[in-house]
Amino acid sequence: VWGFAVSLVEEGVELRRAGLVEQPIVVLGCYYGLSHRDVVAYRLTPVVADARDLVHFARAAVDLGAPRVPVHLKIDTGMSRLGVRPERLREFVDALRQEPGVVLCGLCTHLADADGSESTVTEEQLRRFAAAYDELSALGIRPAVTHVANTAGALRFNRARRDLVRPGIGMYGVAPPHTMMSGLWPVLSLKTRIVALREVPAGTGISYGSRVRVGSRARIATLPIGYADGYTRRMSGHAQVLCGGRRCPVLGPITMDMCMVDVSSVPHVELGDEVVLIGAQRGRDGQHDQPITLDEMADWAGTIPYEICCAISKRVPRVYVEP
Numbered sequence: 001v002w003g004f005a006v007s008l009v010e011e012g013v014e015l016r017r018a019g020l021v022e023q024p025i026v027v028l029g030c031y032y033g034l035s036h037r038d039v040v041a042y043r044l045t046p047v048v049a050d051a052r053d054l055v056h057f058a059r060a061a062v063d064l065g066a067p068r069v070p071v072h073l074k075i076d077t078g079m080s081r082l083g084v085r086p087e088r089l090r091e092f093v094d095a096l097r098q099e100p101g102v103v104l105c106g107l108c109t110h111l112a113d114a115d116g117s118e119s120t121v122t123e124e125q126l127r128r129f130a131a132a133y134d135e136l137s138a139l140g141i142r143p144a145v146t147h148v149a150n151t152a153g154a155l156r157f158n159r160a161r162r163d164l165v166r167p168g169i170g171m172y173g174v175a176p177p178h179t180m181m182s183g184l185w186p187v188l189s190l191k192t193r194i195v196a197l198r199e200v201p202a203g204t205g206i207s208y209g210s211r212v213r214v215g216s217r218a219r220i221a222t223l224p225i226g227y228a229d230g231y232t233r234r235m236s237g238h239a240q241v242l243c244g245g246r247r248c249p250v251l252g253p254i255t256m257d258m259c260m261v262d263v264s265s266v267p268h269v270e271l272g273d274e275v276v277l278i279g280a281q282r283g284r285d286g287q288h289d290q291p292i293t294l295d296e297m298a299d300w301a302g303t304i305p306y307e308i309c310c311a312i313s314k315r316v317p318r319v320y321v322e323p
Helices: 002-007 011-018 036-041 052-062 086-097 122-139 151-156 294-300 305-312
Strands: 045-048 069-074 102-108 145-147 190-193 196-200 218-223 240-243 246-251 261-262 276-278
Touching: 045 052, 045 102, 052 069, 052 086, 052 102, 069 086, 086 122, 086 294, 102 122, 122 145, 145 151, 294 305
Parallel strands: 045 069, 069 102, 102 145
Antiparallel strands: 190 276, 196 218, 218 261, 240 246, 240 276, 246 261
């Protein structure tokens, strides 16, 4: 959203020429349900992929006394998720011409394999997108702005950059596969504090099932974070955290609201001590193990860094820090 908010200069010029109010925040999801009036009322620019939305937006503009609604059209060039298929483009244009309250200002698509090992799929999508743009031009419609590239697309395919790019995982400081990015620094950390601390004898079972048992006397810390917070149960048996600057294993299955960690290697550990689940930490003694990265956590969970970022639930407080 911020990329659009600061970059839609060209579109703004075209909107003014068309007698429209600039609406630089673009809603990318293409699904509006019963929210068409909200989009118009808050002066947002919707991306549409269904001609039926044109009717709803035009009607909302009339009801609210708003100017014509600027929209971006998504073309499905190969993702098969959202978008008008290229062979249905003319039908969409016919529907658009029936709604003078809506004006097409942008054209976009989504790349399905920009971070793949081969470029064939992406090159074909870019060809289809260019053909769709040419077809629109032949029909007398020239979108003021086009956007295609995600992080990997922007880095690997010059033709994908178009007027704007839509960086995603790169903004978190994570390099997509096959991009050879360097110099990124992570912008996300995930932290909690110890809420319980206990000494347990050898053979004690940890967490549900008691199948994980400590081999010797151990100091176990309980952390108030679990899979309901996005700290997925799939990492059980693999996850580590940083406590006192040292890596400590998470023991047993991760539970809904909590998980248990073996902090036996950490000197002077106390209740309330900070524990880092994503990011870096330096201990009181200067100890500073390697940071825990999104890539590493994704490997533990058998998924991708994107899911780890998105899965952190709303009940986890966010603290925004200026760089």
